Amino acid sequence: MLALIAVIVVPGTGPAAAAWQVSVPAPSFTLSAGSLTAPAATCQTTTSSPPAARISWPAVDGATGYRVVLANTVNTSTATLATNQPETSYDVTGSTLNNLLLLVLGNLLAGGSVYVTVTAVNQDWSSSPSARQNIVLAGSLLAALSGGLKCQSG
Helix, strand or coil: CCHHHCCCCCCCCCHHHHCCCCCCCCCCCCCCCCCCCCCCEEEECCCCCCCCCCCCCCCCCCCCCEEEEEECCCCEEEEEHHHHHCCCEEECCCCCCHHHHHHHHHHHHHHCCCEEEEEEEECCCCCCCCCCEEEEEECCHHHHHCCCCCCCCC
């Protein structure tokens, strides 16, 4: 004897229907398509004693600070001079050991160049680095030991 049982399910009816109806809110988040413009940095040698390379740039809309980095083209060494610089200028001097090592290795020993870049930052974004601002020793190595640096012209 063969028995045939048919079950017909109609959605939304009967006592079990409430157990299968679940509503879950979709996650909510905000996407922002933002970016920061790379700072338009320039270099000017100060008249202080010893001289310094003053890197300056106009404020970038949306930036809360600026990262200033010293780099070397010979061995790709870098030194972060400022992480969240609030001002729109920075005086680079040869008075720190990191700066001097980069300068000596880059300029004197291997003939490379030393440069500074500036990146605009805020809580969410970092810009591309600015154009390189080349700096050199202000006179002799002895002058550099006392902190003397200048912008490289041309």
